[in-house]
Amino acid sequence: MVDTPDTNADFWKSDKQVAHWVETAEDRERWRAGQRRLMADLLPYGGEEEFTFLDLGAGTGAAACAVLDRYRGASALLADFSPQMMEQGTQALAGFKGRYTYVEFDLSSREWPDAIPRGLGAVISSLSVHHLPDDRKQELFAEILDHLAPGGWYLNYDPVAADDPVIEAAWQRANDRRDPVEAAKRAHRSDEERQRYENHVRYIIPLAPQLEFMQKARFEAIDVYWKHLDYVIYGGRRPAHPSA
Numbered sequence: 156m157v158d159t160p161d162t163n164a165d166f167w168k169s170d171k172q173v174a175h176w177v178e179t180a181e182d183r184e185r186w187r188a189g190q191r192r193l194m195a196d197l198l199p200y201g202g203e204e205e206f207t208f209l210d211l212g213a214g215t216g217a218a219a220c221a222v223l224d225r226y227r228g229a230s231a232l233l234a235d236f237s238p239q240m241m242e243q244g245t246q247a248l249a250g251f252k253g254r255y256t257y258v259e260f261d262l263s264s265r266e267w268p269d270a271i272p273r274g275l276g277a278v279i280s281s282l283s284v285h286h287l288p289d290d291r292k293q294e295l296f297a298e299i300l301d302h303l304a305p306g307g308w309y310l311n312y313d314p315v316a317a318d319d320p321v322i323e324a325a326w327q328r329a330n331d332r333r334d335p336v337e338a339a340k341r342a343h344r345s346d347e348e349r350q351r352y353e354n355h356v357r358y359i360i361p362l363a364p365q366l367e368f369m370q371k372a373r374f375e376a377i378d379v380y381w382k383h384l385d386y387v388i389y390g391g392r393r394p395a396h397p398s399a
């Protein structure tokens with residue numbers, strides 16, 4: 156965590172930062188393809204079954220794409236607060252025209268837009284929840300449960316922090332060996348790279364409290380469905396039958 160002022164909204168509403176994100180997306184997406192597919196595969200639907208899912212902090216729709224691709228009956232609500240990311244997404248999602256709608260939504264607000272109904276078939280988030288302070292993460296999980304249909308799943312793909320410096324060093328060692336260029340950059344960050352890094356890590360927390368937030372929100376079947384060093388996919392579902 157870093158304690159410099161929160162730059163998140165300015166960051167994601169900046170033409171320059173969004174252009175950088177889009178330019179560098181292809182490399183990252185090569186590594187993430189398996190995780191994207193897994194998020195889709197974890198949902199309990201048949202290929203043609205109709206359902207609506209919500210992608211929170213959808214950006215250009217990379218996570219939603221995998222779900223739309225996997226389930227021909229799926230329709231997506233893509234929530235984001237960055238006009239630039241939504242504009243880029245509209246181009247990236249041209250092949251899914253008619254099956255998705257962007258909704259402007261600032262995840263730091265408790266006011267959900269009317270365009271997001273209750274009874275959703277699934278909610279996903281990818282690389283966005285870590286931009287929220289902890290109390291808001293916790294509230295958001297409860298709000299997500301409230302918007303899911305009974306039996307509906309929530310899955311989150313996000314970075315996590317280590318709560319042990321030895322573990323953190325092991326993660327960094329393995330990541331650096333996979334990506335020596337990124338490792339070299341870390342030692343000589345420009346001001347812009349440092350700001351990007353700080354915006355990324357500001358509210359990243361360990362996995363355990365996030366699973367606790369899920370439990371407190373009363374999800375069931377909570378599990379870490381995938382993990383590689385500092386990246387995880389965790390989730391759970393709204394109980395299919397409310398407890399008596």
Ligand SMILES: C[S@@+](CC[C@H](N)C(=O)[O-])C[C@H]1O[C@@H](n2cnc3c(N)ncnc32)[C@H](O)[C@@H]1O
Binds near residue numbers: 163212217235281286
């Ligand atoms: C790292 S990108 C990830 C985009 C996409 N989910 C993906 O997996 O490629 C983070 C996204 O979260 C959005 N975001 C960050 N904070 C947000 C907030 N408070 N409200 C709504 N969207 C937010 C950003 O605009 C951006 O599109």
